[in-house]
Structures are given as structure tokens and as C-alpha cells.
Amino acid sequence: MIAGYLMTAPALIVIALVTLFPIGYSIWMSLNTITSTYNGFQFSFNGLNNYVTVFQNSMFWQALWFTVTYAAVTVTLELVLGLLVALALNQPIRGRGLAIAVMLIPWTLITVISAQMWDYIYNGIYGVLNAILMSVHIINVPVLWLGSPVTATISMMVADIWKTTPFVTMIMLAGLQLIPSDLYEAAKIDGATGWRSFWNVTLPLLRPSIGLAALFRILQAFGLFDLPFVLTNGGPGTSTTPIAMLAYKAIFNDGNFGTGTAVAVATVGIVIILALLSLKALRTQVGEIE
């Protein structure tokens, strides 16, 4: 029946034109030296030269390492915290509806706004974080939280965890509610309570939700851009520059379209490999349960 194809066509054409075609064009751009002229962009094919330049540049490896560690730390902490909060909320307690409503707010917040908000909280001169820590005598002099690589990285991670843990919690909570309560009853008859029932019933059945949340968050973490753009602009120095920002700066600040695009394409390659691996892991987990 032709109507089916006609009805899906408009959506698929838009998606293909704006996502699939540019990805192909991206690969082509990454194989060219591109110069900006009055008549637009001039392409000249240079093979894999851009990739050689990128892989020989220590900045690429630094940004990649930063992105990977940032993703690993934030996603792990978000999963643990999200699971804890979801477990606490997965019982008939008052104010659950309110809690869920409030949790939606950070998720809908414009990242740039949350970055400005945290920038003011971390401010070294009149930031409220210093005021609180000084009043309880944890520190004696104001700290420039965004002024050194380690504290800037941690500050950024905290802002990220604050914003995205609620999202992870919602996915976990949905997963918890799908676990039939008679499984717990059965576990109880077998003598499993508390921790044992958590390890043997809750956790295995929650693996699809955990996997899904992890996949979404890892992919998002590889696109990390808005938060450092406002909070640190990649600094101090280049210590908090994620890979997406490296590509952006190479392209739009330095005008290196070829090498910048090569950075972006390399990132996407890594993301695809990660996504395929976690999808495969996810599928075997789901298969185990069914």
C-alpha cells in the first residue's frame, strides 16, 4: 500500500536531509583542506591529513580523556544517586507527586541558565558556596572554585549531577514500578529479605532501565558543550575543554573547518562504537530476563 510510504516520506526526508546527509558531508569535509573565501568555501582533497593532524595533537587526547573521565564519573554517580532516590520514592509516601513535579524542573531548565546560576554560586568573590563553607569553618578564606583545573572540573560535575540526576531517577522509578510485587513475595517465602532481595530481585530486573539511562547519559556526556561554555569556557587553560568544545573552537574560533570536522567525526565514531556496545549489552540483559 503506497499510502504508508507517502505518509512517512515527509518526516523521513527532513530527517535524512538534516541529519544523515550532513553526516556524510561531514566525512567528506574532514578529508579536505577548507579555506573560507569571498565566494564561499574552497575544498581541496587531502586524504587523511586532517586526521593525522588531529591524532598527533595532544589537545585532542587531552579533550578526549577529559570527556571520558567526566562521562564516567558523572554517569556513575547519577546512576547510584538516581537509584537511591528512586528506591526511596518507590513506596506509598506522601508528597510523591510533588517530588516528581519538582524533579522535572531541573530537567527542563535551559543548561545555560543553570550554568549561570552555578557560576554565581561558585563565584570566588561573593559566591554563596564560600559564604556557607566559611560560616561552618570548613574553609577560612574564599576559594576560587573555577580557578584551578581540579576544582573547576569537580564544580562542573556537581552542576551536571544536580541537573540530570532527576532524569535518571524518573527512568529508574518507572523501571521499579514494573517489577511485579509477587516476585518480592516469592523471594520472601524463600527467605530473602532486605539486601538479598535487592541483589537478587530488584537489581537484575532493573538492568534494562539502568542500561537505558546509562546509554542516554553517556551519549549526552559526549556532546557536553553548553555547561563548560558558560561556566569555564574550557579553562583554566584548556583543562576543562570537552571534545565537542574542541571541535567548535577549531571550526568557529580558528576557522579550521577541515580539522575541526575531523575532530567531530572522530567523536561520532567513538560514540557509535559505545552505543553499539551498550545496545548489545542491553539486549543480552533483556534476553536473560525474558
Place this chain on the structure above:
Amino acid sequence: MSKQSRIIRKAMGYTVLLLMLLIIIAPFFWMVDTSFKTNLDIGNFPPSFLPHPATFEHYIRAFSTYGFGIYFRNSVIVSIIATLIVLVLASLASYAIARLPIRGKAPLMVVLLAISTFPEVAVISPLFVIMQRLNWLNSYQSLIVPYVAFNLPFAIWVMRTYFAGIPKELDEAARVDGAGVLTTVFRVILPLATPGLFTGGVFTFVACWTEFLFALVFNSSNNFRTIPVGIALFSGQFTIPYGTIFAGSTVAVLPIVILVLIFQKWVVAGLTAGAVKG
């Protein structure tokens, strides 16, 4: 579970709930609080808890001096048009995928899901070159078209499950009455699938409202900046005008908070769609 351990569990539940509410609300409170403080007050250390005196000067300045109204208008136009287009195209596509015989549905859905999680930076340079050739830089379509494309996959994904849940007999009844496919979709099925429209619509709107990288790169001229770009580049030459930034931010957050609270049920449904479907 014994009665005692149940009480302990509940107590822990309430503790976590209260802590979480506090942690989520505190930075927000601080932002709104600061937007009502005078500049003199903002510069104090340690900072005062509440503004004294409270002032609206930052709200006035955000709109008059800093042109926040332009950013707000641009964000509203781009987000609403993109959301409407997404809903129309996604309705057609997801109905066809849910009901009509099409080859390769399963791989299509997987590809769609994969695209919806793609980092924007992957296509930023080719799209920039294309937009420049089309003369689309600094326009509304430079954002509307990419926003439609990037949000369609998730909308189709979510709406398909709603369509699949509507009894097929309704389609057949409509066909017997002589309705064509399009009439069936828009007159019979869509009114029953409004929850799906709400979910797809709210997710698309929020994604458009918060998007930063495309807006930053494609619309650099002040007249076409959206709220996120405006707020990111608000910084003054020598000092950061926090009061004004937070006044603008508070205004930018309000419509979304209201929208999400109204459509809360469907937003939760959307967040859990993945968890349910695996």
C-alpha cells in the same frame, strides 16, 4: 517485611525526599532571590539571605537595556513553529508505521532512535556550510528545520506506541463510512491519541526552548538570538550583570515550568516510554 523495618524504610524515604527537594530548590531559590536584589546588595559578602530592599530594576533593565524581549520573541516563534511541524509530520509517520504495511519497520525504528541521541556537533560544520549557501544564517528557518529533524525521531517513537494502542476497528469503521486515510488520522485517531500529542509536543518544545549550539552558531546576529544564546552572552565587558541575567532567566524558566506542571502526567509518560518499551 516486619512492621519495624517498614517504618524505618518510610522514615528513610521521607528523609531522602526532603533532602532531594531541598537540593533541587535551593539553587533555584537563590537565582530568583538574587534577581530581586539591588546591585549593591548582590556585591555583598557574605550575601544577604533575602533582598532588602527588593527591586524590579533588573527585570526592567533586562527588557529595556539588554533587549531580552527580542530573545524571548525569537525563542517563542522558533519553538512553537518547530513543535507544530513535528506534531503534524510525526502524526502521519507514526500512524503509518503503527498501522500500514511498510517494509523494514524494525530497522527504521532503531535508526530513528539512534539519530535522536546523536550529538549535534557531528553535523554542525556541514549544516553551517549549507546554511551559508542557502543564505539562511540569521533567520528563523535556520533553527526551525534542524529542530524539526532532531526532534521528529523521538516524537515518532513515542506517538507510535499511542497509535498502536487504539483499536483497529475504529479505522475500519471510518473506512466503511468512506473516510480516506488522512481523514481517518486527523478526525478519528488523533483525537483519541491526544496524550501522545501532548508527550511528543512537550518534549519537542522543551528541546527547542533549551537548544544552544545550533542557535549559537547559525544565528549570531542579535536580532535572531534565542534565550539560551542571549543569556550565555549576557556577560558585560567588565563585570557580569548577575541580577539582569537572573531576571531574564526567571522569565525564561516560568513558561516551561507552567507547561510541565500542566502536562506532568504526559511528561512522565514520555520519560518512562523508553523504560517500558525496553
